[in-house]
Amino acid sequence: MTIDDDFSSGDAALDIRAEVHWPVAVSALRRLYGSHPEFSGTLDKVRNIALAARAARSEELRALDEARLAAPDWFMQASSIGYSAYVDRFAGRLGAVEGKLDYLRELGVTGLHLLPLMQSRAGQSDGGFAVVDHLRVDPRFGSNDDLTALSRALRARGMSLCLDLLCNHTAREHHWARKAASGDPRYKDHYLFFDRVSETSAFAPWLDEVFPLTAPGNFSHDVETGRWVWTTFYPYQWDLNYQNPLVFCDMLEVMLSLANLGADVLRLDSVAFMWKRAGTNCRNLPEVHALLEAFRALTAIAAPGLILKAEAIVETAEIAAYLGRPGAPPQCQLAYHNSLMVSAWSALADGDAREISSMLARVPAIPDGTTWTTYVRCHDDIGWGVLGRDLGAEGDARARYLSAFYAGQIPGSFARGATFQAATPDAVHGAAGSLASLAGLEAAQGEPGTAALAVARITLLHAMTFFMPGAPVIYMGDEIGLLNDQDWESRAWAAEDCRGLHRPPMDWQAAARRHDLKAVEGQLFGALKALASARAACPALHGSAALTVMDSPDRRVLLARRDRAGQGLLLAANFSDAAVSLTVPLRLKRNLLDGAAQSAGGSIALAPYAVAWLEIE
Ligand code: GLC
Numbered sequence: 001m002t003i004d005d006d007f008s009s010g011d012a013a014l015d016i017r018a019e020v021h022w023p024v025a026v027s028a029l030r031r032l033y034g035s036h037p038e039f040s041g042t043l044d045k046v047r048n049i050a051l052a053a054r055a056a057r058s059e060e061l062r063a064l065d066e067a068r069l070a071a072p073d074w075f076m077q078a079s080s081i082g083y084s085a086y087v088d089r090f091a092g093r094l095g096a097v098e099g100k101l102d103y104l105r106e107l108g109v110t111g112l113h114l115l116p117l118m119q120s121r122a123g124q125s126d127g128g129f130a131v132v133d134h135l136r137v138d139p140r141f142g143s144n145d146d147l148t149a150l151s152r153a154l155r156a157r158g159m160s161l162c163l164d165l166l167c168n169h170t171a172r173e174h175h176w177a178r179k180a181a182s183g184d185p186r187y188k189d190h191y192l193f194f195d196r197v198s199e200t201s202a203f204a205p206w207l208d209e210v211f212p213l214t215a216p217g218n219f220s221h222d223v224e225t226g227r228w229v230w231t232t233f234y235p236y237q238w239d240l241n242y243q244n245p246l247v248f249c250d251m252l253e254v255m256l257s258l259a260n261l262g263a264d265v266l267r268l269d270s271v272a273f274m275w276k277r278a279g280t281n282c283r284n285l286p287e288v289h290a291l292l293e294a295f296r297a298l299t300a301i302a303a304p305g306l307i308l309k310a311e312a313i314v315e316t317a318e319i320a321a322y323l324g325r326p327g328a329p330p331q332c333q334l335a336y337h338n339s340l341m342v343s344a345w346s347a348l349a350d351g352d353a354r355e356i357s358s359m360l361a362r363v364p365a366i367p368d369g370t371t372w373t374t375y376v377r378c379h380d381d382i383g384w385g386v387l388g389r390d391l392g393a394e395g396d397a398r399a400r401y402l403s404a405f406y407a408g409q410i411p412g413s414f415a416r417g418a419t420f421q422a423a424t425p426d427a428v429h430g431a432a433g434s435l436a437s438l439a440g441l442e443a444a445q446g447e448p449g450t451a452a453l454a455v456a457r458i459t460l461l462h463a464m465t466f467f468m469p470g471a472p473v474i475y476m477g478d479e480i481g482l483l484n485d486q487d488w489e490s491r492a493w494a495a496e497d498c499r500g501l502h503r504p505p506m507d508w509q510a511a512a513r514r515h516d517l518k519a520v521e522g523q524l525f526g527a528l529k530a531l532a533s534a535r536a537a538c539p540a541l542h543g544s545a546a547l548t549v550m551d552s553p554d555r556r557v558l559l560a561r562r563d564r565a566g567q568g569l570l571l572a573a574n575f576s577d578a579a580v581s582l583t584v585p586l587r588l589k590r591n592l593l594d595g596a597a598q599s600a601g602g603s604i605a606l607a608p609y610a611v612a613w614l615e616i617e
Pocket of ligand 1: 126127129233269270311379380
């Protein structure tokens with residue numbers, strides 16, 4: 001028996017899983033490293049890492065593994081709602097997060113995503129996305145014991161914990177990077193170094209820039225070593241070199257250690273960039289998918305309860321592949337549906353839902369057992385580039401228009417955001433701003449009577465998103481309409497870019513008004529809570545139920561349906577500020593959402609920005 005097919009561990013349950021998943025891992029690793037002189041040594045290392053992690057897994061987490069193996073669709077339930085927050089801005093420190101869980105449960109939240117909380121570099125850190133230690137909770141937030149305690153507290157409430165895994169890059173101060181810079185033989189190839197800048201020209205002409213204004217280029221000169229290093233993001237974020245199998249091994253160890261610390265879901269940050277090849281744009285390469293197949297197979301052996309979530313902000317046509325390609329092994333169970341989020345904001349700008357329906361028509365079917373992470377806002381910008389590429393030549397002009405619209409620069413715009421990374425008037429990248437400020441709540445402060453429209457827009461975006469296949473995630477503060485952080489320029493991250501605008505601290509005083517229906521906070525919290533609870537009761541909104549986009553007789557209204565377990569549901573979402581009536585060739589029963597929509601037979605009447613979830617006879 002060769003190392004390729006031997007995974008015997010003496011643990012019967014583990015060996016049964018390994019019989020299925022180890023050959024998948026070996027096949028993926030062979031595609032990646034088959035010609036590497038260390039290939040068989042790599043397989044040995046990988047197996048030992050998986051076995052050691054399994055041995056270290058607590059009884060409690062092993063029991064959770066069993067429960068999740070018995071109900072592998074736990075994260076796809078219609079009741080599944082996530083919430084994404086910064087530890088410090090939400091609760092101060094990790095130890096105080098538990099005290100906020102009742103608030104989240106009240107809203108209907110079942111999973112908590114805490115933005116990067118492992119130790120990041122001092123000073124600028126890209127909002128924590130520049131880690132110096134993947135496995136040590138940042139002392140500013142608490143300790144590893146605090147994290148384990150929180151994961152237990154969440155579990156006790158039937159909630160899950162999602163953590164970020166910085167898998168594409170580390171801070172230049174990370175201990176791997178320090179050893180690499182000092183020439184330590186084990187780490188010297190962990191990053192992508194170039195002795196001369198001219199060597200980067202094999203790659204540079206094909207690469208896009210993520211932060212063209214604040215971090216132009218993809219390579220940075222490192223004064224300490226005198227070399228150039230690959231930095232897709234900020235100069236202090238060094239990209240890892242996955243062509244070196246030791247990087248794969250070290251990341252696997254981190255991944256399984258985070259699972260053993262109590263993470264239920266790992267958000268794999270910037271996965272699309274993990275493999276580079278000269279003459280390509282170094283995004284979405286087949287090797288990235290092989291890496292994900294291998295990681296998934298190995299987590300399925302050692303921590304089968306763990307879910308992998310791909311953060312790949314890429315073109316519509318590319319995102320489904322992160323969930324697995326037809327006929328190929330599985331990759332992540334979840335992937336961000338960035339195109340849905342971006343196209344919804346685009347549709348809202350001019351009250352035309354066709355951009356969403358045409359985008360949805362281009363999304364390939366996804367494998368069983370996987371679904372989307374759907375969202376309206378997050379801690380990042382809204383990047384129009386995704387649509388730009390989809391729309392071809394007209395895309396750039398459209399992106400420029402949308403950026404100006406959401407920066408409040410177009411007459412009549414309800415938004416009060418900012419352009420993101422717009423280096424020149426011609427190079428427009430995205431929009432920054434909180435959901436409420438982008439949707440009109442900030443502008444409504446000076447214009448009595450318009451707040452109701454802003455509330456309707458925020459509710460529309462959530463009602464559409466909650467209908468779609470996926471596990472929706474609410475971004476901290478959106479449930480009470482937090483406006484842009486007026487003090488963002490005085491905060492540490494202002495030195496980097498304007499995403500700080502939409503990272504305001506949670507306002508618990510405002511949250512205390514969440515039961516007051518006369519207050520905006522009460523209206524929004526009540527609306528989102530009602531959506532979460534309506535969703536939980538709909539069998540057709542389970543993640544496994546496909547979506548059928550329907551021809552809409554009115555471009556302002558998005559029509560789509562989902563069917564499962566005897567329930568058929570129609571979404572009718574009016575993206576315009578006008579009342580709309582339309583007729584569909586269906587017999588409709590009741591609207592499951594309260595609000596300004598009526599239906600009888602096949603006719604539907606929608607108030608401005610109204611949404612209905614209509615049961616189909
Ligand atoms: C992801 C994060 C973003 C960060 C980038 C680099 O896209 O969401 O905030 O800047 O990765 O780590």
